Amino acid sequence: MLDSVAHSSFLPNTSFCDPLMSWTDLFSNEEYYPAFDHQTDADSNCLKTSGIKSQDCHSHSRTSLQSSHLWEFVRDLLLSPEENCGILEWEDRDQGIFRVVKSEALAKMWGQRKKNDRMTYEKLSRALRYYYKTGILERVDRRLVYKFGKNAHGWQEDKL
DNA sequence: AGCGAATTTCCTGGTT
DNA sequence: TAACCAGGAAATTCGC
Numbered sequence: 546m547l548d549s550v551a552h553s554s555f556l557p558n559t560s561f562c563d564p565l566m567s568w569t570d571l572f573s574n575e576e577y578y579p580a581f582d583h584q585t586d587a588d589s590n591c592l593k594t595s596g597i598k599s600q601d602c603h604s605h606s607r608t609s610l611q612s613s614h615l616w617e618f619v620r621d622l623l624l625s626p627e628e629n630c631g632i633l634e635w636e637d638r639d640q641g642i643f644r645v646v647k648s649e650a651l652a653k654m655w656g657q658r659k660k661n662d663r664m665t666y667e668k669l670s671r672a673l674r675y676y677y678k679t680g681i682l683e684r685v686d687r688r689l690v691y692k693f694g695k696n697a698h699g700w701q702e703d704k705l
Numbered sequence: 706a707g708c709g710a711a712t713t714t715c716c717t718g719g720t721t
Numbered sequence: 722t723a724a725c726c727a728g729g730a731a732a733t734t735c736g737c
Contacts (some may be wrong), residue, residue, distance in 0.1 A: 613735095614711075615711085659712090659713090659734095664713085666725085667714095667715095667725085668714065669712095671712085671715095674726080675712075688725055689725075
């Protein structure tokens, strides 16, 4: 269960989900999520220079939030300030500690990824808590704060 | 068709 | 009080 990152290795253009399609491309594809109310926080206005400076706008190839697993989705969002919209924020980049700034928006985004409009942060966080026992995440006793564990990979700055 | 992993859903109870 | 956190239990989804 650690090999799920068979990323953009070799995937013919015949797949329904183009692995190289960026999240924004996927999103602008509207027909994907018709019932999307545009009233909550960070929805589609991801153009608002998103608080983040131009610092680490490293356009790494991990632009596609196609990860099948929740933790990878979170990781990739954390690594993509362009798509992040300030939903997630690093607390300690080196230690892999991060905070969910906009819980509702995160749940909505995850719901979009899974095509589930009933997703909520309550349910998403339950899934995150299951990661504690597998070492994907480690517990941090601060509200909305999590930390990548020994079995999480691909989040470290010097390994990008 | 059957299984297992990864959630998803629901819930009770405690905390901030 | 609202928003979180802890986990147990059970249902669901999906790939193999």
